[in-house]
Amino acid sequence: MGTKTFLSHSVTAILQALANGYQYGFDIMDITGLPSGTVYPALRRLEETGLVDSEWEKATIAQRQQRPPRKYYQLTADGKQALAEAVKRYRLASSFLPHSATAKPSRQRG
Amino acid sequence: MRLRNRPHLLLIKVVGVIVPRRLRADWKQEWAAELQTREAMLEDWDKLNWTTKLDLLRRSIGAFRDALWLQPRRLEDAMFQDLRFGVRMLLKNKSFTAVAVISLGLGIGANTAIFQLLDAVRLRALPVKAPNELAEVRMLNMDGARGGFGREPSVNNLIWEQIRDRQQAFSGICAWGADSVNLAPGGEARPARMLYVSGDFFNVLGVQPALGHVFTNTDDQRGCGDSGLVISHEFWQREYGGDETVIGRKLQLSDHAFEIIGVTPSSFFGMEVGKSFDLALPICAVALVRGNNNFLSGTMWWLTVTGRLKPGWSLEQANAHTLSISHGIFEAALPPNYPPVSVKDYLGSELIAVPAGSGVSALREEYEQPLLMLLAIAGLVLLIACANLANLLLARASAREREFAVRQALGASGGRLVRQLLVESLLLAVTGAALGAGLAQALSQFLVAFLSTTADPVFLNLTPDWRVLGFATGLAVLTCLLFGLAPAIRVTRMEPGTVMKSGGRGMTAGRERFSLRRALVVAQVALSLVLVAGALLFSRSLSNLANVHTGFRQKDSPDRASEFPPFEFTERALFEFHR
Numbered sequence: 001m002g003t004k005t006f007l008s009h010s011v012t013a014i015l016q017a018l019a020n021g022y023q024y025g026f027d028i029m030d031i032t033g034l035p036s037g038t039v040y041p042a043l044r045r046l047e048e049t050g051l052v053d054s055e056w057e058k059a060t061i062a063q064r065q066q067r068p069p070r071k072y073y074q075l076t077a078d079g080k081q082a083l084a085e086a087v088k089r090y091r092l093a094s095s096f097l098p099h100s101a102t103a104k105p106s107r108q109r110g
Numbered sequence: 111m112r113l114r115n116r117p118h119l120l121l122i123k124v125v126g127v128i129v130p131r132r133l134r135a136d137w138k139q140e141w142a143a144e145l146q147t148r149e150a151m152l153e154d155w156d157k158l159n160w161t162t163k164l165d166l167l168r169r170s171i172g173a174f175r176d177a178l179w180l181q182p183r184r185l186e187d188a189m190f191q192d193l194r195f196g197v198r199m200l201l202k203n204k205s206f207t208a209v210a211v212i213s214l215g216l217g218i219g220a221n222t223a224i225f226q227l228l229d230a231v232r233l234r235a236l237p238v239k240a241p242n243e244l245a246e247v248r249m250l251n252m253d254g255a256r257g258g259f260g261r262e263p264s265v266n267n268l269i270w271e272q273i274r275d276r277q278q279a280f281s282g283i284c285a286w287g288a289d290s291v292n293l294a295p296g297g298e299a300r301p302a303r304m305l306y307v308s309g310d311f312f313n314v315l316g317v318q319p320a321l322g323h324v325f326t327n328t329d330d331q332r333g334c335g336d337s338g339l340v341i342s343h344e345f346w347q348r349e350y351g352g353d354e355t356v357i358g359r360k361l362q363l364s365d366h367a368f369e370i371i372g373v374t375p376s377s378f379f380g381m382e383v384g385k386s387f388d389l390a391l392p393i394c395a396v397a398l399v400r401g402n403n404n405f406l407s408g409t410m411w412w413l414t415v416t417g418r419l420k421p422g423w424s425l426e427q428a429n430a431h432t433l434s435i436s437h438g439i440f441e442a443a444l445p446p447n448y449p450p451v452s453v454k455d456y457l458g459s460e461l462i463a464v465p466a467g468s469g470v471s472a473l474r475e476e477y478e479q480p481l482l483m484l485l486a487i488a489g490l491v492l493l494i495a496c497a498n499l500a501n502l503l504l505a506r507a508s509a510r511e512r513e514f515a516v517r518q519a520l521g522a523s524g525g526r527l528v529r530q531l532l533v534e535s536l537l538l539a540v541t542g543a544a545l546g547a548g549l550a551q552a553l554s555q556f557l558v559a560f561l562s563t564t565a566d567p568v569f570l571n572l573t574p575d576w577r578v579l580g581f582a583t584g585l586a587v588l589t590c591l592l593f594g595l596a597p598a599i600r601v602t603r604m605e606p607g608t609v610m611k612s613g614g615r616g617m618t619a620g621r622e623r624f625s626l627r628r629a630l631v632v633a634q635v636a637l638s639l640v641l642v643a644g645a646l647l648f649s650r651s652l653s654n655l656a657n658v659h660t661g662f663r664q665k666d667s668p669d670r671a672s673e674f675p676p677f678e679f680t681e682r683a684l685f686e687f688h689r
Contacts (some may be wrong), residue, residue, distance in 0.1 A: 044176070
């Protein structure tokens with residue numbers, strides 16, 4: 001599912017950022033340099049096609065920080081496969097994708 | 111949370127309004143959480159510098175695109191539930207829907223057809239470059255004009271030549287005159303519409319040839335020989351089947367063969383709305399085709415002068431300028447042997463400049479008033495259709511009272527029910543308008559065909575433009591409000607308990623509920639009576655006109671136009687023929 005669809009450069013970058021552990025919309029913007037008007041619709045489309053799924057963080061964490069709970073995104077098995085194929089197709093991928101060296105330690109999300 | 115100091119959070123709140131309701135809460139929470147986390151990570155808001163604040167704002171602006179992206183999900187929203195339910199209800203009662211759509215379609219169709227004609231003769235700009243810069247230079251009145259007349263108001267060739275040489279207000283100026291010419295060498299005449307144009311005509315109007323080239327100033331000099339013939343796109347398609355090798359071929363007109371040098375683009379029909387042209391020749395060539403100099407001397411009034419205003423010149427300035435040079439022009443353009451009684455009037459004539467962006471049209475002058483009247487009558491017809499529909503819908507709403515009472519009892523708000531009814535009305539109006547728009551095309555073409563004769567064909571560009579489509583859409587919305595509002599408002603005044611208790615026989619309620627329907631019927635009958643009386647008078651006049659006794663037997667008399675080239679007949683023979 002979804003693996004046959006053509007992934008654009010920006011969508012590949014977003015998937016790579018997710019794979020590297022950047023799970024929140026704003027973190028993905030920071031690391032990919034894409035504007036919010038691109039990242040969010042892309043995430044919603046990826047979620048629709050089943051390459052990404054999302055969950056709300058635990059209310060206790062949000063309460064402690066006095067803000068609403070955040071939504072985090074992660075790759076599904078299909079998403080991982082699609083990313084691997086896209087990276088193969090874009091030979092110059094390393095020049096624009098977030099490197100695995102920039103991988104973020106997994107965040108606490110309760 | 112102090113939204114006032116947090117423009118990015120305020121923006122999310124505002125943009126959230128357009129997010130489909132089902133997703134709105136989650137959507138707002140996601141954006142607010144991200145923005146607040148970012149804010150907390152940075153520092154206290156008041157201590158942030160402007161760059162960081164602007165960055166947060168820039169990110170929140172992206173939410174607008176995100177919200178737009180979610181719009182298709184609206185399909186699952188309440189509004190579309192209303193729409194789906196409305197379609198189901200209309201399909202359930204097919205005969206009602208058919209009657210409503212057909213009566214609306216006829217009403218809207220008649221209105222749109224007449225508006226389309228008005229648009230074509232009155233409102234449309236000429237298909238030339240920057241038509242709003244064009245102005246016509248014409249005689250203030252034709253009192254001093256003596257001789258033969260092509261169209262009025264017009265000028266003669268001598269006046270045109272003086273205007274061309276003396277004017278300062280226009281960056282380019284041209285003249286044109288229409289005539290008809292016989293294409294057949296003998297026997298039955300084959301008339302073609304001829305346009306005589308000054309050399310700069312196509313250049314001033316910015317009309318680029320579709321094929322070959324068009325005239326220049328050097329082609330239009332007194333005493334010119336064959337300086338070529340330009341044909342219209344329509345003539346090219348009709349007579350030559352769009353053959354591209356047409357350039358260089360000869361076409362015989364009278365006893366002179368003209369070489370075809372160019373084809374005009376398909377959009378260009380000439381300067382006269384309601385007419386098109388087949389062939390164009392320079393003005394000087396009229397002497398060759400006609401075999402005499404009458405059109406070039408001052409005795410024929412047949413030319414229309416059109417100029418393109420110089421940049422920075424207003425129409426008022428151009429008008430003042432042409433008025434001021436009038437005297438000199440008429441002095442210099444006084445034809446020899448002019449009837450002495452008219453010389454004073456001729457010399458006292460004045461020239462004015464009027465807007466020419468929508469061309470000139472005999473049709474416009476002739477039919478503008480009748481068309482406006484027809485539009486008013488068609489408007490009345492539509493009004494009757496609306497009253498009729500409102501009545502039908504009221505009756506239907508009474509029959510559906512229980513349905514609404516149940517919905518209200520289950521918690522549907524009055525607004526929701528009104529919306530449901532208005533959506534149903536809108537569906538009817540839109541379907542009716544679509545039918546009407548299709549009908550309008552056929553109707554307006556029929557009207558044009560009705561005005562056209564073989565000798566005087568009417569050509570109007572009837573492709574729908576934004577004005578016609580806007581008119582039809584406006585009518586649809588207006589009719590929807592006219593016939594949909596009354597039943598919708600009635601529903602909100604309903605007491606669900608009373609209706610439920612009456613056991614479905616909602617029709618037994620007081621007399622007050624029928625007063626509106628009675629008023630509608632009275633209005634319908636009154637309006638219909640006016641229209642029927644008017645229609646009877648009209649049709650009576652039409653049948654009288656059609657049966658006017660012309661003094662000869664019209665039945666079995668063929669309508670035939672023949673032309674006899676002069677060299678084939680002696681004067682004696684012609685005399686014998688006409689005797």
